[in-house]
Amino acid sequence: MEKAGKFLKAHGLSASDTDVGKLIDVFLSDMEKGLRGEPDSLRMIPTYIEADNEFLKDTPVIAIDAGGTNFRCSLVSFTSSGKLQMDGIRNFGMPGLEREVSKKEFFDVMARYISPYVSKSDRIGFCFSYPTEIFPDKDGRLLQFCKEVQAPEVIGQTIGKSLLEALGTPEKKIVLLNDTVATLLAGKSAAFSKTYDSYIGFILGTGTNMCYIESNRNIIKNRELDPAGSMIINIESGNFGKAPRTGLDIAFDLTTMNPDNYTFEKMFSGGYFGGLCLFILKKAAEEGVFSDQAAEALMKISELTSEQAGSFVENSGKENILFECFTTREDIISAVTIIDNMINRSARLVAASMAAVVLKTGKGIYPEKPILVTIEGTTFYKLFRLKERFEKYFFEILDGDRKRYVEFTEVPQSSLIGAALAGLID
Numbered sequence: 001m002e003k004a005g006k007f008l009k010a011h012g013l014s015a016s017d018t019d020v021g022k023l024i025d026v027f028l029s030d031m032e033k034g035l036r037g038e039p040d041s042l043r044m045i046p047t048y049i050e051a052d053n054e055f056l057k058d059t060p061v062i063a064i065d066a067g068g069t070n071f072r073c074s075l076v077s078f079t080s081s082g083k084l085q086m087d088g089i090r091n092f093g094m095p096g097l098e099r100e101v102s103k104k105e106f107f108d109v110m111a112r113y114i115s116p117y118v119s120k121s122d123r124i125g126f127c128f129s130y131p132t133e134i135f136p137d138k139d140g141r142l143l144q145f146c147k148e149v150q151a152p153e154v155i156g157q158t159i160g161k162s163l164l165e166a167l168g169t170p171e172k173k174i175v176l177l178n179d180t181v182a183t184l185l186a187g188k189s190a191a192f193s194k195t196y197d198s199y200i201g202f203i204l205g206t207g208t209n210m211c212y213i214e215s216n217r218n219i220i221k222n223r224e225l226d227p228a229g230s231m232i233i234n235i236e237s238g239n240f241g242k243a244p245r246t247g248l249d250i251a252f253d254l255t256t257m258n259p260d261n262y263t264f265e266k267m268f269s270g271g272y273f274g275g276l277c278l279f280i281l282k283k284a285a286e287e288g289v290f291s292d293q294a295a296e297a298l299m300k301i302s303e304l305t306s307e308q309a310g311s312f313v314e315n316s317g318k319e320n321i322l323f324e325c326f327t328t329r330e331d332i333i334s335a336v337t338i339i340d341n342m343i344n345r346s347a348r349l350v351a352a353s354m355a356a357v358v359l360k361t362g363k364g365i366y367p368e369k370p371i372l373v374t375i376e377g378t379t380f381y382k383l384f385r386l387k388e389r390f391e392k393y394f395f396e397i398l399d400g401d402r403k404r405y406v407e408f409t410e411v412p413q414s415s416l417i418g419a420a421l422a423g424l425i426d
Contacts, residue, residue: 003289004337012246013280015344019244020352020397026242027356031235035214037221041241041264045234046222047181048138051188051199051213052230055424057082060121062114063420067129067179069094069148071110075117076420082192084417090116096151103153107166118167124174125423127182127415128159134234138422140176175422179376180209181232182418186411187374189421196372196407198363201232202354205377206271207262210237212357237353238265252279264353268346270306270379277339278304284338290331297325310384313340340384347389350380354390355397358404370405376414 008014027042034044057080065072071094075087095101095109114124130149132140139160145151154162160174177185184201191199201211214233216225225231239262245253252275253259253266266272278301285295301321312322313336326332354373358364364371380387391408398404411417 004284004334007284007287007289008338008341011248011280011283012244013248013341013345015341015348017244018345018348018352020348020355020393023244023349023352024356024359024397027240027353028360030240030242031356031360034235035219035221035233041239043234043236043239044219045134045236046219046225047134047177047211047232047234048136049175049177049181049185049232049422050229050425051185051232053425055421056426059123059424061123061125061420061423062117062121063125063127063416063423064110064114065127065129065179065182065415065419066094066110067127067415068146069097071095071113072416073114073117074416074420075120076416078189078420078424082189084189086413086416087117089413089416090114094149096145096149096154100150100152103151103157103162104166106151106154107162110163111166114167118169122172123423124160124163124172125419125421126160126163126174126176127179127419127422128176129179129415132159132176132178134176138175138177173423175419175425177419177422178209178234179203179415179418180211181234182415182422183374183376183411184211184213184232185418185421186414187372187409189417190374190409190411191372195369197366197369198361198371200354200357200361200371200373202373202375202380203377204269204350204375204380206269206379208238208265208269208350208377208379210235210354210357212361214360235357237357238262238269240264240353243267243349248280248283249276252276255279264349268349268379270377270383273306273342273346273379273383274304274309277306277309277342280342281335281338284334289334289338290326291328294326294328294331294335301325306379306383309339310343310382310386312336313343314384343384343386344389346383347386348393350386351390351393351397354394355402358398358406359402364404364406367405370407373406373408374411374414375408376410381410 030042131143217227
């Protein structure tokens with residue numbers, strides 16, 4: 001344990017090495033730059049979705065959730081009292097998974113998926129969780145797919161318009177949004193019984209992102225907006241490029257598919273955390289932290305998932321590959337110390353960035369009107385003790401002069417519910 005502690009300190013990896021105040025200041029500065037349209041790491045993308053507006057009640061909407069390899073849809077409505085009504089959920093694979101498909105086939109397949117609902121609503125809320133440029137009319141142009149979906153002709157196309165053409169219903173109203181925005185809206189839908197000052201959406205799964213509600217007058221890069229209004233801003237927080245990275249963070253980044261991009265999420269998100277831990281464990285082995293036998297076994301491992309890293313610390317992974325490497329008590333304790341520290345650092349980084357977003361809202365000053373943060377993502381909820389540590393750091397940061405009142409919630413089926421709400425906002 002002493003060797004592991006010295007190793008962490010030597011490389012600046014200890015959770016306590018993260019300067020929370022500095023991180024918050026830099027994150028806020030990048031948010032401001034993004035709103036001004038100055039090139040920096042936080043894109044601050046306008047969604048043109050006015051989350052502070054009321055949404056229609058007793059009105060059906062076709063809700064769609066498409067992301068990764070999955071396509072889900074349902075007919076959704078909310079009663080006058082705000083109760084959710086969902087007409088089952090239809091589950092499909094995304095078109096283009098088994099083979100490459102044309103633009104026509106791609107949208108024809110999606111149209112067939114939602115065909116049972118087409119005659120039942122003139123509104124569609126579409127949670128489309130692929131990189132998309134959103135337009136003021138709330139439609140969007142696809143920038144790229146994940147590697148599983150093979151539909152190159154769709155890249156560059158306007159998604160909503162193309163789907164409506166395939167349906168033969170160009171008159172329908174369609175709203176495009178991503179999963180983080182849908183998460184925020186889902187939280188709002190579950191909050192009828194209490195008054196909140198504002199809302200934030202946060203996802204920490206394979207990747208990470210945050211969104212919040214911003215006054216239009218502060219979105220300086222778009223002067224055509226009504227200054228009296230507001231909208232949800234998609235921060236693209238995973239791409240924050242000024243976090244306090246160590247030399248090992250930078251070296252690990254160079255081993256990934258897209259170096260220098262989304263460097264913040266590579267420090268803690270589920271798609272990277274296991275790989276980062278393995279990279280650091282191997283570096284520790286090179287520096288003599290582990291026995292020769294453990295070091296030799298560790299070097300043979302080519303992949304470590306975030307789930308495996310967390311379960312090793314929790315001692316719940318019966319077939320965990322790390323238990324095959326670390327067999328002595330001293331080696332196990334050293335490895336647990338390193339990975340547990342990385343989880344602790346992750347919690348501190350997430351808490352600081354979330355605190356910055358809360359402060360940017362200017363809301364949550366009074367206890368009777370807190371901010372509601374809706375959080376989704378398996379990494380946040382499943383990685384060993386990440387959630388409890390995050391909450392501890394978060395409320396320590398937002399105290400004293402920074403005191404803010406915040407509540408957290410999780411909403412099942414948040415992407416579909418958020419998509420429905422987006423389609424019902426007038």
